Amino acid sequence: MASPQTAMAWGNEGHEVTALIAFKLLTPKAQKHVLEILGGVPITTASTWPDDLKRAGEGCVVPGAPGCNPNYRPETSQWHFVDMPMAEDRFDPNGKYCESSRYGDCIIPAIEEFRVILAKSKGSGDEQKRKRHDALSFVIHLLGDLHQPLHCADNGDGGGNAAYVTWEGEPKYTWADVWNLHSVWDSYLIGLNIAAMPANKRTVADYSDLIVAQLDARERKFAQLKADTIENGRPETVISWAEASHTMAKTSTYVLPSERVKKSTRGFKAPGGKDLVLLNSKYFENNRPKVQDQLKLGGIRLARILNEIYDKD
Numbered sequence: 001m002a003s004p005q006t007a008m009a010w011g012n013e014g015h016e017v018t019a020l021i022a023f024k025l026l027t028p029k030a031q032k033h034v035l036e037i038l039g040g041v042p043i044t045t046a047s048t049w050p051d052d053l054k055r056a057g058e059g060c061v062v063p064g065a066p067g068c069n070p071n072y073r074p075e076t077s078q079w080h081f082v083d084m085p086m087a088e089d090r091f092d093p094n095g096k097y098c099e100s101s102r103y104g105d106c107i108i109p110a111i112e113e114f115r116v117i118l119a120k121s122k123g124s125g126d127e128q129k130r131k132r133h134d135a136l137s138f139v140i141h142l143l144g145d146l147h148q149p150l151h152c153a154d155n156g157d158g159g160g161n162a163a164y165v166t167w168e169g170e171p172k173y174t175w176a177d178v179w180n181l182h183s184v185w186d187s188y189l190i191g192l193n194i195a196a197m198p199a200n201k202r203t204v205a206d207y208s209d210l211i212v213a214q215l216d217a218r219e220r221k222f223a224q225l226k227a228d229t230i231e232n233g234r235p236e237t238v239i240s241w242a243e244a245s246h247t248m249a250k251t252s253t254y255v256l257p258s259e260r261v262k263k264s265t266r267g268f269k270a271p272g273g274k275d276l277v278l279l280n281s282k283y284f285e286n287n288r289p290k291v292q293d294q295l296k297l298g299g300i301r302l303a304r305i306l307n308e309i310y311d312k313d
Contacts, residue, residue: 011187012048013194013204014295018144019047020208021299022306025223030310037132041055043140044204046133049221050076056132077103079138080145083154084246086254091239093247094170097154107151107289111238112137118309140302147298150182152242153249160185160253164271166264167279177268178276192284211296219296223303225312230300242303245294252290257283 023043028035038046052069054077059067063074083097083106092098092107098106117135121128145151150159157163160181173179177186194207200211221227222236229236260275270276 011190013187013207014148014190015047015051015141015144016044016204016303017190017208017211017295018147018298019043019140020205021211021300022140022143022223024208024212025220025300025303025307027100027224027307027311030307033310034136035128035305037136039129039133041133046137047140047144049137050080054080060253074102075104076138078106079104079142080107081151081159082106082108082242083159084152084242086153086250089243089247091242107146108238108242110141111139111146114142115305115309124159139305143302143305144160144298146238146241147245147294147301148185149245149249149253149294150185152245153253155249155254157181161269162274164264164274164276165256165279166261166276167284168265170265172266177266178264178270181253181256181277184279185287185291189284189288190295192288192294208299211292211299215296215300219300223300223307225304225307230297236301237302241297248290248294252287 020043023034034043048302052071053072055069055182056072056074057069058080060069060072063072069310078101082091084091085097088095093108098108104110110193114135117131118139121132121135152300153159155163163181164178165181165184166179170179173183175183194202194204197206197210218227222230232238256277257280259278259280261278262273263269264276
């Protein structure tokens with residue numbers, strides 16, 4: 001098994017793969033607009049930038065205080081997810097999990113608001129350019145987050161962040177002594193897929209090329225505005241995408257092996273003395289293709305949004 005670097009909210013690799021898939025599916029006119037707005041910043045860099053804004057920093061109390069991340073913007077924190085309870089099947093726009101606060105509301109209205117900004121923002125002043133850059137970066141990033149199932153579901157564990165797991169042969173976890181379920185889906189499963197590529201093609205660019213090469217005609221047509229849906233009868237809205245991710249969390253992500261252990265296979269205890277779920281090879285093999293499907297759908301739908309904005313004709 002591979003030991004990819006772990007990060008929050010799809011690892012960097014996941015966001016980069018989604019962004020590269022989308023860029024390859026943009027029309028030339030849409031690509032030109034995207035490149036102009038990013039102003040020389042690679043789309044892969046833009047895809048991960050919003051994560052930096054939600055990290056407060058060691059000992060940070062309010063933005064600008066000692067110890068704070070200089071880029072910290074607390075109002076962006078809740079834009080990355082929607083904690084739909086496991087007992088629900090549909091998004092409730094009035095649900096407490098999407099209430100406005102100083103940390104934002106949730107990912108669904110955030111995506112819609114940034115779409116509006118990109119579609120309507122005009123002018124060549126610095127403020128307008130910054131506004132478009134930020135909105136585009138967030139749309140790229142949040143379409144990735146929306147397709148990570150644990151960003152659309154909560155089983156009383158912070159979307160899997162407090163669900164501790166281990167497995168035989170687990171690598172060192174970058175951010176803590178023990179792994180959590182969220183990090184497995186953010187990065188580890190993607191790393192396994194990349195590690196399965198030929199030895200000279202284990203990059204996010206190669207992996208995104210592989211996914212694009214496997215797209216069917218309907219998926220390409222949807223991305224480039226030549227079909228209204230990917231599958232007949234399945235609506236294509238931000239809400240329906242979030243609900244589909246929520247369903248995957250219930251039917252796949254949280255379908256865990258029954259065995260529990262007190263320590264990880266590397267000898268560490270979980271915070272609070274919680275049991276750890278002992279994952280097995282079947283769990284990884286069942287979910288590797290599902291992670292790839294989610295990356296693919298995120299890229300296709302991101303391309304659709306950007307083509308609609310920048311080349312609707």
